[in-house]
Amino acid sequence: MKYAILAVLFAALPAQALIKTKLVEYKHGDVVLQGYAAWEDGFKDTRPGVLVVHEWWGQGPYARRRAEQLAKLGYTAFALDMYGKGVYAKDHEEAGKLAGAFFGDRKAMRERALAGLEQLKKLPFVDQGKVAAIGYCFGGTTVLELARAGTDLKGVASFHGNLATPTPTTEKPKASILVLHGADDNFVNPGVPAFIEEMRKSGADWSFVQYGGAVHSFTVPEAGTDTSKGMAYNKEADRRSWETMKSFFEEIFSDKPTK
Amino acid sequence: MKYAILAVLFAALPAQALIKTKLVEYKHGDVVLQGYAAWEDGFKDTRPGVLVVHEWWGQGPYARRRAEQLAKLGYTAFALDMYGKGVYAKDHEEAGKLAGAFFGDRKAMRERALAGLEQLKKLPFVDQGKVAAIGYCFGGTTVLELARAGTDLKGVASFHGNLATPTPTTEKPKASILVLHGADDNFVNPGVPAFIEEMRKSGADWSFVQYGGAVHSFTVPEAGTDTSKGMAYNKEADRRSWETMKSFFEEIFSDKPTK
Numbered sequence: 426m427k428y429a430i431l432a433v434l435f436a437a438l439p440a441q442a443l444i445k446t447k448l449v450e451y452k453h454g455d456v457v458l459q460g461y462a463a464w465e466d467g468f469k470d471t472r473p474g475v476l477v478v479h480e481w482w483g484q485g486p487y488a489r490r491r492a493e494q495l496a497k498l499g500y501t502a503f504a505l506d507m508y509g510k511g512v513y514a515k516d517h518e519e520a521g522k523l524a525g526a527f528f529g530d531r532k533a534m535r536e537r538a539l540a541g542l543e544q545l546k547k548l549p550f551v552d553q554g555k556v557a558a559i560g561y562c563f564g565g566t567t568v569l570e571l572a573r574a575g576t577d578l579k580g581v582a583s584f585h586g587n588l589a590t591p592t593p594t595t596e597k598p599k600a601s602i603l604v605l606h607g608a609d610d611n612f613v614n615p616g617v618p619a620f621i622e623e624m625r626k627s628g629a630d631w632s633f634v635q636y637g638g639a640v641h642s643f644t645v646p647e648a649g650t651d652t653s654k655g656m657a658y659n660k661e662a663d664r665r666s667w668e669t670m671k672s673f674f675e676e677i678f679s680d681k682p683t684k
Numbered sequence: 685m686k687y688a689i690l691a692v693l694f695a696a697l698p699a700q701a702l703i704k705t706k707l708v709e710y711k712h713g714d715v716v717l718q719g720y721a722a723w724e725d726g727f728k729d730t731r732p733g734v735l736v737v738h739e740w741w742g743q744g745p746y747a748r749r750r751a752e753q754l755a756k757l758g759y760t761a762f763a764l765d766m767y768g769k770g771v772y773a774k775d776h777e778e779a780g781k782l783a784g785a786f787f788g789d790r791k792a793m794r795e796r797a798l799a800g801l802e803q804l805k806k807l808p809f810v811d812q813g814k815v816a817a818i819g820y821c822f823g824g825t826t827v828l829e830l831a832r833a834g835t836d837l838k839g840v841a842s843f844h845g846n847l848a849t850p851t852p853t854t855e856k857p858k859a860s861i862l863v864l865h866g867a868d869d870n871f872v873n874p875g876v877p878a879f880i881e882e883m884r885k886s887g888a889d890w891s892f893v894q895y896g897g898a899v900h901s902f903t904v905p906e907a908g909t910d911t912s913k914g915m916a917y918n919k920e921a922d923r924r925s926w927e928t929m930k931s932f933f934e935e936i937f938s939d940k941p942t943k
Contacts (some may be wrong), residue, residue, distance in 0.1 A: 499888075608892070622865065624896050632924065633867070637883050637890035665891060669929045673747065676924070 432471065443467055444496045446489070448511065450502070453540035460541060462548055463488045463496035473555035473579075473678040474545045477504040478564030481524035481647070483513040487561070487645060497560075505541025507534075508568065524563040531592050537573045538567050538585035542576070548566060555678045557600070559670065560586055562642060565604075572598040573582055574630075579677040582670045584644050589616030590642035593623040602631040603673045605666040607639030611655055630646050636668055702726060704754045705748070708762070709769065712799035717765035719800060720748045721807055722755035732838075732937040733810035735801050736763040737823030739785035739904070740742075742772040744903060746820070754818075757930065760810050764800025766826065783822040790851050794833045797826050801835070814838055814937045816859070818929065819845055821901060824863075831857040831888075838936040839931045843903050848875030852882040861890040862932045864925040866898030870914055893928055895921035 450459050461484065464472070475495045479488035481568035488504040496501035507527065508510075512522035519631040523645040538558075546553060559582045560568040563587015572581045573594040580601040587605065602624065606613060625633040642648040646658045701723040720743065734754045738747035747763040754761035757790040758826070765771075766786065773779035786793040797817075797883050805812060815858040816839045824845015831840045832853040847863065861883065864870060883890040898921035901907040905917045 496715065602896075608884070608890075621894075625867070629896060630920070631867075633894040633896070635880075635892040635894075637861075637892070639890060661889070665931075665935070668935075672924075672927045672931065676927075 434566055439533060442497070446493065446496075449544055449684070451544050453537055453542065457510045458508075458540070459484065459510040459606070460506050460544055461492055461504040461582060462502070462527070462545075463489070463492040463504075464501040464548065464550065465499060466560055470557075471550050471552035471610060472499060472501050472559065473674070474537075474548065474551035475500045475674070476545050476556070477502055478541070478560030478567040478602050479504060479507065480556065480561045480642075481514065481520040481563040483508045483520075484524065485513050485624075487647070488564070491559070491561070493591055494667075497673070500674070501548050503541065503545035505538065505544065507537050507541075507563075526562070528587070529564070529571055530671075531590065533577075534567055535570050538571055539574075539576070542571070542578075557581065557586065557674060561644060566590075569604075572600040572602050575599055580670045580673060582673060583642050584670075585610055585613065587613050587616060588620035590620075594627045594629075597628040598630075599617070601677055602629055603635045603670065604631070605669060606633065606635050607643045607662060608635040608637050608643045608660065609639060609640060609652070610643075612641045613684035631641070632673075634666065636665060638662070685853045690866070698915040701756070701843075703752055705752065705755075707895040708803055710799065710803050712796055712929060716769045717742065717799070719765050719803055720751055721761070722763075722916070723760040723807065723809065724746070724750040724755050724758060726938075730809050730811035730814075730815075731758060731760050732814035732816065732933070733804045733807065734759045734761045734933070735795060735797075735804050735815070735817035736761055736824040737800070737817065737819030737829075737911070738763060738766065738780040739901075740773065740822035741765045742779075742782065745904070747823070750818070753926075757933070759933070760804075762800065762804035762807060764797065766796050766800075766822075769820065782875075784815060785827070786822070787846075790829055790849065793826055794816075794829050794835075797830055798833075801830070801837075803859065815920050816933060818843065820903060821845060823911075827850075828861070831859040831861050835856055840933060841932060843925055844869055844898075844900050845873065846875060847874050849878035849882070852878070853886045856887040857889075860880050860932070860936055861888055862892070862929065863892045864901060864928060865892065865894050866902045866918065866921060867894040867896050867910070869900045869902075871900045879915070891932075893925065895924060 484506040492504040493504035557584040558568040565583030568581040578600040582603040639659040642656040643659040643662040727771040743765040747848040751761035817827040818841040824842030837859040841862040898918040901915040902918040902921040
């Protein structure tokens with residue numbers, strides 16, 4: 426009995442906890458993009474894959490760090506690129522323009538994201554039947570659009586993503602949907618009732634979590650702590666939302682042990 | 685290094701996973717009450733204590749089962765009694781009357797619950813600084829009233845509790861608040877906006893989770909699966925809300941390892 430327990434415990438330990446990363450150049454139509462893959466080295470089995478969609482700034486350190494954190498959980502992660510290789514906004518104005526082009530064209534948003542998803546699926550060790558997507562702010566909207574498009578994903582998790590859409594789904598999404606929302610996020614709040622109505626009507630499998638006191642960008646330390654501007658880091662909400670995402674993944678990838 | 689890991693792993697295993705239970709008779713004023721304590725036997729350290737407040741039926745098999753589940757997580761649990769020893773409603777009408785007396789008198793609700801909390805704290809091995817409360821339906825309302833009263837609890841979790849109150853708090857509750865709510869719970873939904881406003885204004889530490897497709901009583905298997913009556917079991921929402929509660933406890937009791 427004790428030996429059996431031991432065997433289980435050792436099986437649950439990583440052989441090595443070494444995280445490997447690489448930049449991956451790829452194309453969508455004529456646009457050259459550059460994503461960032463992160464995975465745990467030293468295992469032979471396939472692992473669930475998680476797509477990471479960046480905030481409105483672009484493919485940069487934040488999304489890469491999240492990909493690395495996912496790798497440490499035992500997933501193969503790919504932080505896609507929505508804007509183009511090396512494109513990273515220098516200020517809010519530029520970020521607004523870059524993201525705005527996709528907010529205004531949901532078809533383009535979905536297609537650009539699907540190009541990234543294809544790259545994730547090409548990575549070694551990705552279990553093709555166990556793929557999910559997470560996104561932050563603009564990226565949260567993007568993963569919700571993937572769900573609305575009926576993309577074959579186990580689940581999507583939106584962190585402070587904008588929930589409004591000109592193209593709500595009327596069909597049940599394949600992906601389970603987890604929305605992680607700051608209760609005081611006044612950028613997103615106006616869209617909440619319509620989103621919940623959309624989820625209800627579509628028959629989606631959805632959960633919606635609100636964190637008291639949290640404003641927009643609550644998972645982003647770089648946002649600072651001054652909530653008066655409507656964007657700020659909230660350590661508790663960051664930690665809680667990440668824990669909820671972990672539990673969500675454990676569920677949707679359930680026949681595979683995760684750490 | 686390997687030995688250190690082993691030591692940690694064994695330390696995390698229970699010496700014995702034997703759950704002990706007992707009925708506890710106690711009084712509140714002249715009313716004789718009977719609660720149900722559950723704890724894991726075979727440890728010497730103190731453990732966090734969790735109060736369980738029953739649904740409108742009364743102290744019965746459901747609340748006791750939850751107390752046992754909490755004991756299996758390593759907590760000392762006490763399912764209190766709000767109504768009186770042996771009082772258990774035979775139908776909805778009687779349940780409505782029993783619960784209604786407290787819904788209409790929040791002072792009585794708080795005091796009766798505090799009498800139960802006192803019993804929990806008297807149990808052996810309860811860490812007096814690490815106490816929380818959970819409740820179901822009527823019991824969810826009750827634990828929220830404990831939080832509103834400023835009770836010295838690490839946290840309260842309400843499962844499909846009614847959120848409306850005639851006595852909203854204007855002061856920051858000591859307890860962190862976790863609300864686990866069925867998005868289609870039309871008994872509770874009318875009170876949601878005022879509750880969120882109350883939480884905001886009071887400065888509470890609160891999270892609010894909505895489960896799509898879930899109606900009232902979503903954690904109660906005995907409620908059946910016919911959602912048309914507004915009360916039904918929802919396996920996914922049950923599982924998810926329990927996981928969220930576990931994660932909440934791990935946080936609020938954080939300097940103590942839990943299983």
